[in-house]
Amino acid sequence: MKKMLNVALPKGRLGEKVYDMFEKAGFECPSIKEESRKLIFENEAAGVRYFWVKPSDVAIYVERGAADIGVAGKDILLEYAPDVYELFDLDIGKCRMAVAAPRDFRDNPQKTLKVATKFSNIAQSYYSSKGRDIDIIHLNGSIEIAPILGLSDVIVDIVETGTTLKENNLEVFETIVPISARLIANKSSFMFKSEQIEKIVNSMKNM
Ligand code: PRP
Numbered sequence: 001m002k003k004m005l006n007v008a009l010p011k012g013r014l015g016e017k018v019y020d021m022f023e024k025a026g027f028e029c030p031s032i033k034e035e036s037r038k039l040i041f042e043n044e045a046a047g048v049r050y051f052w053v054k055p056s057d058v059a060i061y062v063e064r065g066a067a068d069i070g071v072a073g074k075d076i077l078l079e080y081a082p083d084v085y086e087l088f089d090l091d092i093g094k095c096r097m098a099v100a101a102p103r104d105f106r107d108n109p110q111k112t113l114k115v116a117t118k119f120s121n122i123a124q125s126y127y128s129s130k131g132r133d134i135d136i137i138h139l140n141g142s143i144e145i146a147p148i149l150g151l152s153d154v155i156v157d158i159v160e161t162g163t164t165l166k167e168n169n170l171e172v173f174e175t176i177v178p179i180s181a182r183l184i185a186n187k188s189s190f191m192f193k194s195e196q197i198e199k200i201v202n203s204m205k206n207m
Helices: 013-024 055-063 074-080 119-127 165-166 185-193 193-206
Strands: 005-010 040-043 048-053 069-073 085-089 096-102 113-117 134-138 154-159 170-179 179-186
Touching: 005 013, 005 055, 013 048, 013 069, 013 113, 013 193, 048 055, 055 069, 055 074, 055 134, 055 179, 069 074, 074 119, 074 170, 074 179, 085 185, 085 193, 113 119, 119 134, 119 154, 119 170, 154 170, 165 170, 179 193
Parallel strands: 005 048, 005 069, 113 134, 113 154
Antiparallel strands: 040 048, 069 179, 085 179, 096 154, 096 170
């Protein structure tokens, strides 16, 4: 029997683009396009099974082998450093990790900087590399509110179009790192399902 390739896709707008890339690579699964609340889709003939998961959970499925491959943002890979292979930059889902603050913010290097973020490890290593003492305030969303309410001096967050910052009177102070979606693989699947995985990587390289 053919080995099924298990693929974790990030639920949402990015996921649909990602699925189209897999389809072009020869791993089609038409049922995934039907409107439903189902989370798992399979095409036995093409040897592929897809599941929609929360974008920030893709790397967990892949690291633990519940998925052979998946697509995760570089932000998640930097923040959680999962033990997976990063195979390919899909060049979609592009944005950047940045430090943002209210327009009138002036940094005082004598004072510990209060940083609100969902990405505590990225923020910590960025400021450590600059030798700057910070106090991390870990939040799970709506980070932009923190400096407005005086909870923090700055935020470290993802900026795509910049609209969210603008509408909350914040602006980018420093860019930490550019972000995009990456194809990742479970380390043992990469050996045991190498043929299918290579086919996907090679095909995506030519898109
Ligand atoms: C991200 C980020 C910003 C927003 C930036 O949130 O946290 O809030 O996108 O995008 P923009 O520059 O185009 O305005 P996301 O939508 O991923 O959801 P979240 O609230 O879960 O962080």
